[in-house]
Amino acid sequence: MFKNHPWGLAPLFFIEMWERLSFYVIGGILLLYALDTERGGLGLQAVQANDIVGTYLAFVYATPFLGGLVADRMLGFRRSVLIGGLCMACGLFSLGTPGETFFVLGLVLVCIGNGFFKPNISAMVGNLYEKGDARRDAGFSIFYVGINIGSFVAFVASAWVREHWGWFWTFRMAGCGLLIGVALLLVFWQRLGVADRPPQKRPDDVSIGRIVGSILLPALVVGYLGYWLASSQFPGSPVTPQMCGFLAGMLPVIVFFVRLGTTATAEEKPGLLALLPIYVAGGTFFMVLHLNTTALTSWAEVDTRRHDGNVFDLLGTKQDAMPSYFRNAGADVPRPHRDTLVVVDPKVARMFGTSRLDAASVAAVAKAHAELELVVSEGTLAGARQATEPAIDRRAANVYPDGSITVKEVRDSHGSPTVAVDLVQGTPRVARAAFVRKVGDRQVPVLLVDQGVFDDVYRRTDANTPSLPPGDFLRVTSPEVFQAANALCVILLTSPIVLFWAWMRRRGNEIGTAHKIFYGLLLTMLSMLVMAFAGWLTEHGMLKVSAWWLIGAYAVVTMGELCLSPMGLSLVTKLSPKRYVGLMMGGWFCATAFGNKLSGFFGGVRSLMEPMAFFLVLAAVVAGVAIAIRFVLPWLDRVLKQYKA
Numbered sequence: 160m161f162k163n164h165p166w167g168l169a170p171l172f173f174i175e176m177w178e179r180l181s182f183y184v185i186g187g188i189l190l191l192y193a194l195d196t197e198r199g200g201l202g203l204q205a206v207q208a209n210d211i212v213g214t215y216l217a218f219v220y221a222t223p224f225l226g227g228l229v230a231d232r233m234l235g236f237r238r239s240v241l242i243g244g245l246c247m248a249c250g251l252f253s254l255g256t257p258g259e260t261f262f263v264l265g266l267v268l269v270c271i272g273n274g275f276f277k278p279n280i281s282a283m284v285g286n287l288y289e290k291g292d293a294r295r296d297a298g299f300s301i302f303y304v305g306i307n308i309g310s311f312v313a314f315v316a317s318a319w320v321r322e323h324w325g326w327f328w329t330f331r332m333a334g335c336g337l338l339i340g341v342a343l344l345l346v347f348w349q350r351l352g353v354a355d356r357p358p359q360k361r362p363d364d365v366s367i368g369r370i371v372g373s374i375l376l377p378a379l380v381v382g383y384l385g386y387w388l389a390s391s392q393f394p395g396s397p398v399t400p401q402m403c404g405f406l407a408g409m410l411p412v413i414v415f416f417v418r419l420g421t422t423a424t425a426e427e428k429p430g431l432l433a434l435l436p437i438y439v440a441g442g443t444f445f446m447v448l449h450l451n452t453t454a455l456t457s458w459a460e461v462d463t464r465r466h467d468g469n470v471f472d473l474l475g476t477k478q479d480a481m482p483s484y485f486r487n488a489g490a491d492v493p494r495p496h497r498d499t500l501v502v503v504d505p506k507v508a509r510m511f512g513t514s515r516l517d518a519a520s521v522a523a524v525a526k527a528h529a530e531l532e533l534v535v536s537e538g539t540l541a542g543a544r545q546a547t548e549p550a551i552d553r554r555a556a557n558v559y560p561d562g563s564i565t566v567k568e569v570r571d572s573h574g575s576p577t578v579a580v581d582l583v584q585g586t587p588r589v590a591r592a593a594f595v596r597k598v599g600d601r602q603v604p605v606l607l608v609d610q611g612v613f614d615d616v617y618r619r620t621d622a623n624t625p626s627l628p629p630g631d632f633l634r635v636t637s638p639e640v641f642q643a644a645n646a647l648c649v650i651l652l653t654s655p656i657v658l659f660w661a662w663m664r665r666r667g668n669e670i671g672t673a674h675k676i677f678y679g680l681l682l683t684m685l686s687m688l689v690m691a692f693a694g695w696l697t698e699h700g701m702l703k704v705s706a707w708w709l710i711g712a713y714a715v716v717t718m719g720e721l722c723l724s725p726m727g728l729s730l731v732t733k734l735s736p737k738r739y740v741g742l743m744m745g746g747w748f749c750a751t752a753f754g755n756k757l758s759g760f761f762g763g764v765r766s767l768m769e770p771m772a773f774f775l776v777l778a779a780v781v782a783g784v785a786i787a788i789r790f791v792l793p794w795l796d797r798v799l800k801q802y803k804a
Contacts, residue, residue, distance in 0.1 A: 164298055165287040167354045170347040172305035175280055177340030178244060179309030181251060183646075184317045184333035185269065186452045187639035189215065190762070191460065192326050197481040197606075199326060199514030199557070201262075202580055204569070206763040209453050210399045213759010215266050216449055217405055221752035222274025224412065225375075227282070227745030229275070230358070231738060236279040236286070237348065237355045243276030244341040251334035255327045258584045265330070278744035283354035285732030285740065291803040295733070296672065297657055299725040304653050311646035318476035318637035356737075374415045382408025398760070405756050409749070416746050419739075430734035433798040434743060436791050438750035440676050441727045443784040446754035446761075447683050447777060448716060451642045453762025454773070455709065458690075459642075462770070464703040465635035466492060471706075476640045479632035482608055486615045487703055493625035493633055494616060498598050498605070501528060505609040506566045509578040512607075514556045517564045521592055524607065531594040531605065538590030546593075550630070554604035555593040559586050596629075603630035636706070644710045648717035656721050672726050673788075673795035679723025680785035686716035687778035694770030734802055 192200045193208035203211070230239040250268030253261045284302050288295040313333070321329045344351070385407025390400035416438070420431035459465070466480065485494060503511075503524055510516050521540060525533050533543040536552040546552075563586040569579050593604045608616075627633060663670055670678075693708035727747060735743040765773055 164294060164301065165353075167287050167351055168284065168298055168301065170343060170351060171280060171284055171287075171354065172302055174240075174340045174343045174347075175302065176305040176309040177336050177343065178247070178276060178280075179306045180313045180316070181247065181309075181333040181337035181340070182269075182273065183310040183313035183642075184329060184336075185251070185254070186216075186449075187314045187317045187456075187642055188321060188326070188329060190453055190456050191639060194457075195326075196509060196512040197483060198512075202509065202513040204577065205457075205766055206399065209759050209763035210401050211266075211759075212453055213756050213762065214401055214405065215270065216452060216755035216758060217752040218270040219273045219752075220277075220445075220748045220755055221409075221412075222270050223278035223748035224274075224742075224745035226274035226276070227278040227740075227742045227748075230279045230282070231740070231742055232358050235355050235358055236283045237344070237351060239275045239279040240283070241341065241344055243272040243274065243279070244337060244344065246272030247276065248272075248334050248337040248341065251330050251337060255330035255334065257327065260584060274745075278748055281728050282732065282740050282744050283351070285729075286354045286356060290733070296660075296726065296729050299729045300653055300657050300721070303721075303725045304650055307646040307649035309646075311643045311650065314640050314643035314646070315476055318478070318640045321639075322476075322478045322637065374411050377411040378408040381410055399763070402756065402760050406753075409753055412749055416749075427736050427739075429798045430736075430802055431739075431743070433795055434731065434734055434746065436788060436795065437673075437676065437727055437730055438746060439784060440680055440723065440788055441747055442750035442754035443781055444679060444683050444719065444723050444754070445751045446757045447687060447781060448645070448720060449755050449758040450761065450777075451645060451713070453758050454765045455690075455712075456638060456642065457762065457765060459706075459709060460638040461487070462693075462697055462700065462703055463638070463641070463706050463709055465638065465706060466633055467706065471636050471640045471643065476637045477634045478637045480635045481632075482606065482612050482616050484633070484635060485617075485619075487697075487701055488619065489702065490619055490621045490624045493627050494620060495627055495632055496598075496603075496629040497617070497626075498596055498629045499603060499627075499632075500608050500613055500616065501531065501594065501596070501605045502610050502613050503527070503607045505611075506578055508607050508609040508612065510564065510566060510580050511556050513580045515564055515580050515582050516556045516558050516592065517561050518558060518589065519561045521558055524594065528594070531596055532602075533592060534595050534604075535590045535592045538588070540590050540592055543590075543592060546595075551593050551595065551602075551604045552591065554606065555591040557588040558590040558592050559588050598629040601629055641706065641709055641713070644713035645717050645720070648714050649721065652717060653721060656718070671796055671799065672730055673792055673799060675722045675726045677785065677788050677792060679719040679721075679726070680781055680788060682719030682722065683716055684778050684781040684785060686712045686719065687774045687781065689715055691771050691774035691778060694772075694774050697770050700770050730799075734798070 190208055190212045193203045193211055194200065194205065196202040201208075226239060226243065230236050234242070247269050250265045250272060253268060254265030284298060285295070288298060316332065317329050320332050382404045386400045386404030389398065389403035417435065420428060420435060423431050465484075482495070482500065485492065507520050507524060510520055518540065521533065525531065525542065533540060534546040534551055535543045536546055536555050538558070540558065559582060563583045565581040567579050567581070569577055594607070596603050596605050660670055689708065689712040693704050693712070696702070696704045696708070728744075731743050731747050732740055761773075761777065768776075
């Protein structure tokens with residue numbers, strides 16, 4: 160794969176692969192962790208959880224704006240990548256530590272670290288090639304394979320680790336992977352000097368102080384005004400204050416890049432201005448692609464028949480189907496035995512599902528259900544027996560001292576009442592406890608659920624609906640593993656697409672880089688039309704549909720990605736002045752950040768719309784941008800020819 164390419168591409172490929180493995184672990188499980196009320200997650204509302212994911216994705220792609228600038232002016236690329244890798248590793252280990260403060264700190268550190276890492280390793284790849292080198296596009300496509308190998312392994316590994324060891328060990332596993340990437344960078348440090356360059360600064364460059372004063376401070380002020388306006392004038396709206404604040408704060412950044420192009424020298428101006436529509440196309444594409452972390456992950460969890468056979472069953476990434484899986488499952492889907500579920504007070508059920516029980520609640524359940532036996536796998540509780548069976552520990556919940564947990568009723572994104580569970584940070588657990596019921600000759604660990612959940616499980620059943628043995632659970636594909644379809648398709652399709660482009664070039668019908676981006680948008684639109692048809696098949700969200708619809712949509716959007724994303728990265732390095740490569744790469748990621756925040760917004764409102772209508776709206780947005788790009792294609796072609804790009 161690396162034959163006929165400069166030395167340095169291979170080590171950068173593997174460094175990026177390990178970093179992306181770690182990065183995509185967060186993308187795969189963050190929303191699931193935030194929403195989860197059955198496996199020890201945070202148990203947040205849908206709008207709030209999607210807003211957190213969207214904000215994280217926005218800032219993780221916005222920080223490269225500053226990271227690229229600092230690398231250009233102060234640190235150089237290698238040192239920036241090293242600092243970014245170490246910072247991200249610290250963030251992942253923080254996410255793997257219980258507590259709200261560690262959760263927030265971890266996301267902040269990952270965002271900052273990615274700002275140093277992501278734009279500068281891409282710029283290092285670009286530095287391996289001279290201007291006009293025809294191998295550059297292929298080099299970025301190969302580099303993109305490394306990204307997606309890491310992505311594929313991340314989704315598979317995170318599903319397996321999460322199922323066997325829980326949420327926190329999944330984040331820790333990702334941190335270890337990132338340290339491997341950092342170690343590779345240090346091993347090849349001297350030889351990768353060919354891809355680095357000393358920081359450069361010209362007298363007419365915009366100073367960092369001016370950027371802070373004219374961009375960052377206005378962004379903070381305008382962003383705060385947007386946040387205040389949304390929170391005071393539109394409380395309870397799906398368009399959250401965080402959403403309005405971020406989008407408003409992006410306005411000074413947009414103005415900066417427009418002015419950078421319009422005020423540049425005559426030699427640099429065409430290239431810098433040509434990047435603006437490329438940024439728009441990239442932001443639109445990533446708005447759709449990164450629905451994989453929000454709306455499409457929710458689709459995989461809620462609307463996909465994950466118990467049917469699909470290609471990911473071969474990977475062994477399955478989990479037990481919890482009660483929520485059966486809310487829109489057909490009568491043919493086997494249900495858990497009724498003795499496996501025990502109805503309790505909704506507040507206690509939510510506490511159990513988020514693995515935060517206090518000792519008083521445990522005692523209350525034991526008193527109300529004399530048929531249940533209290534068992535502990537760790538620590539001690541009055542009246543409990545010790546047990547070490549893995550099957551029992553899997554159904555156990557963490558128990559904390561009385562007074563350390565607050566349970567309150569709040570409104571969810573639909574305005575319906577729901578329960579939130581808050582634990583005083585730093586409180587040590589006193590035990591892990593499970594409730595066991597004897598059914599025949601079996602000791603069956605049970606789940607504590609409220610009456611509404613119990614009714615949802617069995618509402619759509621009939622006399623022919625199969626029932627599982629007591630204590631057994633239906634095995635289903637883990638929802639995050641479907642995101643691996645995107646990475647798998649990149650790995651499988653990159654070579655055929657690159658060969659197709661080479662074949663067209665030999666025939667004298669070369670497809671220009673700008674045209675590839677246009678075709679990428681058309682394919683992105685088509686992927687949303689595939690999902691719109693799948694939405695129609697759900698009959699207004701009342702039925703689950705085959706996993707192949709989601710896999711098919713990922714395959715189509717991946718073809719669009721291969722036409723657009725590596726081409727966008729390549730164009731940034733082709734059209735930017737050398738002294739601005741890191742900064743303009745940061746601009747590409749700012750555009751991505753804008754799209755990512757919209758991904759979080761659309762993920763939050765997905766449940767408020769009809770499934771088919773939701774995806775048709777997204778297809779229409781992409782179509783509008785594609786039409787605009789089509790109109791400017793002749794001008795883009797002229798600029799690319801001028802720059803020999």
